[in-house]
Amino acid sequence: MKNIEEYLKENGVKPSYQRIKIFEYLIKNKNHPKVETIFQELVQEIPTLSKTTVYNTLKLFLEKGIVQPILIEENEVRYDADITTHAHFKCEKCGEVYDFRVNLSQLKIEGLEEFQVKESHIYFKGICKKCL
Amino acid sequence: MKNIEEYLKENGVKPSYQRIKIFEYLIKNKNHPKVETIFQELVQEIPTLSKTTVYNTLKLFLEKGIVQPILIEENEVRYDADITTHAHFKCEKCGEVYDFRVNLSQLKIEGLEEFQVKESHIYFKGICKKCL
DNA sequence: TTTCTAATTTGTAATCGTTACAATTTTATT
DNA sequence: AATAAAATTGTAACGATTACAAATTAGAAA
Incomplete structure (x- = not known):
């Protein structure tokens, strides 16, 4: 938790309560959640949370380069706090x-x-x- | 043009005038257009064209596997009639x-x-x- | 602490891309 | 030519995202 605050500061993000919680959620839930999911989960902990805040925060994180958007399906954007280059696989069934x-670097x-x-x-x- | 008709038929798509034109547009314009672009260009040639038809047609093409969606930006879906596996590069400037x-296959x-x-x-x- | 200012969060309304749907038009068949 | 089926069209509805103004919070200065 303290680590998250530090990490946000290092990346030019003032660590407000909501921002810490949202980033923490992404760190703990590596299931590449959508905005809706993040909101639904966190609003239980932070009853005053607004969906706009989730959007604002993710947009800020994107600008600061500490999250990446995952685009696999045409109608959903997922977010990932792991910004190293890695591949994703989405199962059509589950x-x-x-x-x-x-x-x-293998790829020429x-x-x-x-x-x-x-x-x-x-x-x-x-x-x-x-x-x- | 005749080729496109044949190609559509072979892939289970009844080759209507609009469908032929839309597919032809994708073949000739390999710039991976968005729905809006396809519509704006073709409506000049087909004044009665409806945007819904463009959506319907692309959806049908996707189902039949003769186009693929290109997802690079969070807010735009582009379409490509080249369905072979190939990489895309989007320039942040232009x-x-x-x-x-x-x-x-190089990639393990x-x-x-x-x-x-x-x-x-x-x-x-x-x-x-x-x-x- | 108190006051003041700036930043953040919130809620609502507006916007945009996409889809649903019913009516119209076109196509194919008899 | 008549009929049925399929495709197209236009409008309305929908859902995700954004704009914006008001309310709240945090931080700095007195």
């Missing part, structure tokens, strides 16, 4: 999103060396181990 | 989306062999060759 370590992409790459994203869709 | 050939991802992968997606963000 809907769960899994993380996978990936070494992108012709022509890309002339571009300045700032972010790399990889994701897969299919049926997960459990559902198979 | 907004253009580039294609890159990629050989995913530990644990993924136990999952059934149906789709693979890779994209990058940064500054493109032109804008550098």
